[in-house]
Amino acid sequence: MTNALxxxxxxxxxxxxxxxAALATVLALVAGVGLGWLFARKxxxxxxxxEAVFMLPLVLPPTVIGYAILLAAGRRSPxxxxxxxxxxYTIIFSWHGAVVASAIVALPLVLKSASAAFGGIDRxxxxxxxxxxQSRWSVFVRVTLPLAWPGILAGTLLAFARAMGEFGxxxxxxxxIPQRTQTLSMAIYDATQAGQDDLALLLVLITSAISIAIxxxxxxxxxxx
Amino acid sequence: xxxxxxxxxxxxxxxxxxxxxxxxxxxxxxxxxxAFKDLGKQFEQRHPxxxxxxxxxxxxxxxxxxxxxxxxxxxxxxxxxTMDKAVAQKLIDVPTRRDFAAxxxxxxxxxxxxxxxxxxxxxxxxxxxxxxxxxLATVPVGNYTRQALDSAGLWTSLEPKxxxxxxxxxxxxxVSRGEVDAGFVYRTDAAIMQDKxxxxxxxxxxxxxxxxxxxxxxxxxxxxAKAFVDFLVSAPGQQVLDRYGFGKP
Numbered sequence: 209m210t211n212a213l214x215x216x217x218x219x220x221x222x223x224x225x226x227x228x229a230a231l232a233t234v235l236a237l238v239a240g241v242g243l244g245w246l247f248a249r250k251x252x253x254x255x256x257x258x259e260a261v262f263m264l265p266l267v268l269p270p271t272v273i274g275y276a277i278l279l280a281a282g283r284r285s286p287x288x289x290x291x292x293x294x295x296x297y298t299i300i301f302s303w304h305g306a307v308v309a310s311a312i313v314a315l316p317l318v319l320k321s322a323s324a325a326f327g328g329i330d331r332x333x334x335x336x337x338x339x340x341x342q343s344r345w346s347v348f349v350r351v352t353l354p355l356a357w358p359g360i361l362a363g364t365l366l367a368f369a370r371a372m373g374e375f376g377x378x379x380x381x382x383x384x385i386p387q388r389t390q391t392l393s394m395a396i397y398d399a400t401q402a403g404q405d406d407l408a409l410l411l412v413l414i415t416s417a418i419s420i421a422i423x424x425x426x427x428x429x430x431x432x433x
Numbered sequence: 434x435x436x437x438x439x440x441x442x443x444x445x446x447x448x449x450x451x452x453x454x455x456x457x458x459x460x461x462x463x464x465x466x467x468a469f470k471d472l473g474k475q476f477e478q479r480h481p482x483x484x485x486x487x488x489x490x491x492x493x494x495x496x497x498x499x500x501x502x503x504x505x506x507x508x509x510x511x512x513x514x515t516m517d518k519a520v521a522q523k524l525i526d527v528p529t530r531r532d533f534a535a536x537x538x539x540x541x542x543x544x545x546x547x548x549x550x551x552x553x554x555x556x557x558x559x560x561x562x563x564x565x566x567x568x569l570a571t572v573p574v575g576n577y578t579r580q581a582l583d584s585a586g587l588w589t590s591l592e593p594k595x596x597x598x599x600x601x602x603x604x605x606x607x608v609s610r611g612e613v614d615a616g617f618v619y620r621t622d623a624a625i626m627q628d629k630x631x632x633x634x635x636x637x638x639x640x641x642x643x644x645x646x647x648x649x650x651x652x653x654x655x656x657x658a659k660a661f662v663d664f665l666v667s668a669p670g671q672q673v674l675d676r677y678g679f680g681k682p
Contacts (some may be wrong), residue, residue, distance in 0.1 A: 283611045284545075300612050301563065301596055383596055401494050401599075402570035 220387055221395040222414060224303060228378070228391060229371035232310035236367045239311075240318025241360060245352075247319075248326035259323070266316040273312055274380025277305070303389045305381035310374040314367035318360065325359025326352065358430065365426040369419055456484045457657045458504060460495040462511035462573065462644065463600035464536065464619045468677035469509070475673065476664050483657050491600040493571025499524050499649065506658040509533070509646040509665075511601070511619075512573035516645040523650065529658075530647040532682035533665040534674050536619040538577045538639060541630040543611040550633045553585045556594075556615060565596045565607040565616035574601040577639040578617040584638025605630065621678040643682050 247259045265273055281288045281299050292298050299305040329352060337347045353360075375393040384394040392415050399408035461469045466489045473485035488495070488505070492515040499505050500522050508525070510516045519525050542550060548560040556564060567575030575597070582588040598604040601618050608616040609629035619642065623632050646665055648658040664670045671681065 278610070278612075298612075383598075385595075385597060398568070398570070401491075401497055402568075403493075403497050403500065404570075 217410065221390050221392045221411070224306075224390065225372055225392040225415075228303060228306045228310055229368055229374075231307045232314055232371040232374075233364060233368040235307070235311035236314040236318045236371070237360075237364050240315055240363065240367070241322045241353075243315075244319050244322025244324075244360075245326050245348075248323040259319075262319055263316045265313045270309075270313060270374070270376030271380065273309060274377035277309060277312075277377065277381045281305075281308075300381060301383045301385065301389065303382055306374070306378040306389060306391060309377035309381050310371040313374055313377060314371045317367040317370055318363040321359045321363025321366075322356065325356035328359070329355045362426065362430055365422060365429075369422050369426075372415070372419060372422075455482045455654075455657070456486055457506040457652075457654050457661060458486045458488060459507040459509065459661065460488045460490075460499065460503070460505045461507075461509040462492045462495070463489050463602045464511055464574070464622055465489070465509055465534075465644070466602065467625055468621070468674055468679065471677070472665065472670060472673050475669065476661055479664070480657065480660060483660075485661065491567065491572040493568075493573070494600070496522075496524075497571075504651075504653070505649055506652040506654050507646065507648055507661050509644060510573070511536075511642070511644055512576065513640075513643065513645055514576065515573060516647065519647075525647045526650045526652075526655075527647070529662055530645055531662060531666055532643045533646050533662075533670070534644040535680035535682050536621055536642040536644070536678075537680075538574065538581060538617060538636045538642060539620050539623055539632045540615055540634050540636060541605070541608050541618055541623050542615050542633050543608055544629055544631050546611060547631060548614050550615065552634065553582070553587060553636065556591055557587065561614045562594060563596050563613040563615075564591060564594045565598050565604040565613040567601055567604060567617070568597045568599060572598065572600055573642075574604065574617060574619060577642060578636070580639035581617070581636040624678045644679075 243262060247255055278300070279285060283289060283292055283298055283300065288298060288300070299308060333355070334347050334351050337351045342350065373393060375397065378391060379394055379397070382389040384390045384398055390398070392411060396408050396411045396415070399411060459469065459473070469487055469489070473487055476485055477483060492510040492512060495508065495510070496515050496519055499508065499519065508516070508519060510519070516525070516530065520527060520530070540550065540553070542548060550556065550561070555561070566578045567573065569575045569579060579588060582591060596607060596613055598607060601622055604616040605618050605622045605626055607613045609626050617636065620632070620635070623630055646662050648655060648662060652658045
């Protein structure tokens with residue numbers, strides 16, 4: 209690795225990747241915990257079908273997710289057109305698009321672990337808290353959530369790792385615009401296609417190091433418990 | 434019974450290998466997609482037993498694939514620069530190189546709700562928020578665009594509006610969906626999406642758009658590959674290209 213390469217190294221894709229992954233993880237966490245609790249605790253007619261729909265992004269190729277977002281929020285779609293006309297804003301070719309794409313792709317990982325964690329809790333502990341005069345919300349925050357937390361956290365770390373690696377759907381929705389929407393994975397793709405093998409290798413090493421750090425942290429945290 | 438089964442098994446394994454021997458892989462610039470699908474079929478009809486496998490992408494992407502050892506027999510690029518790079522990397526059997534088509538660079542806008550544009554200068558106006566261009570590193574149409582806008586003195590001022598696409602067909606796709614307000618493609622690309630994109634002007638100030646083709650030095654099917662190149666420059670081949678709007682080199 210030459211010094212010139214390191215000097216010309218542009219941190220923007222790395223910072224954008226971390227920002228996109230962090231925001232996408234927050235979105236996936238909130239939606240995943242809510243939906244996981246719903247599916248584990250309040251099954252309704254067709255709830256297993258609904259759960260399967262939310263799990264789809266795990267199975268479908270990211271290109272399908274990307275295309276679905278284009279169809280739903282593109283400038284030709286009713287929603288996309290309405291937002292564009294009223295707010296002069298479109299999610300396409302903006303890094304917000306990458307956040308939405310990554311959140312959708314990461315959601316199943318939180319949802320599945322959260323729903324399993326909620327399902328595995330000893331319900332008598334919640335009942336005991338209720339008899340001690342706690343409100344339903346208070347029981348959820350003080351008893352249910354802490355008991356389910358290790359499972360949720362494991363899912364969240366996986367979701368973050370998945371969001372860091374998101375490529376296909378984000379590329380379709382946000383494009384690969386240098387200094388604006390180009391994430392680490394897109395920078396690697398562009399460098400490879402342009403024959404900049406040194407740069408591609410450097411970016412690969414960086415993204416590998418970050419991913420390994422996340423996975424090690426995940427394992428260590430879970431084995432401590 | 435078992436003898437028949439053995440024979441069938443042998444046949445099943447042998448057939449694909451036999452087919453392989455008569456197969457050529459043609460890596461062609463994305464703008465050639467429709468014309469080459471047609472040309473491939475016609476070539477197969479004229480050379481029974483030869484299968485043409487087509488691989489389309491931006492010329493620069495195709496070059497990367499070949500320099501990393503992709504088993505390609507014929508390379509057709511959308512500019513001379515990418516072919517020159519392939520020659521410099523010793524990938525090309527130089528005497529087989531020939532120009533077989535020409536094209537022109539046009540500015541397209543969405544038919545539905547596109548901005549009114551009369552000249553390149555209008556691209557600087559407020560109604561034009563996003564302009565799709567080919568990625569400079571790999572997509573020839575991006576470089577022609579850069580030359581045209583440099584000649585007009587507009588490149589630097591328009592730069593914040595650029596959306597970089599992976600190939601000329603992606604530029605066309607962005608414009609046809611209305612996700613960008615304008616884009617630079619070849620005339621032949623605009624022609625296949627007449628219902629969705631409108632040609633607003635033909636851009637000048639760039640090196641002529643000519644397509645070179647050549648056989649790869651590492652090709653294992655030299656005879657068929659050369660025959661395909663010959664077919665491209667022959668009268669029937671040129672007729673097909675003409676039908677898709679390509680000019681003579």
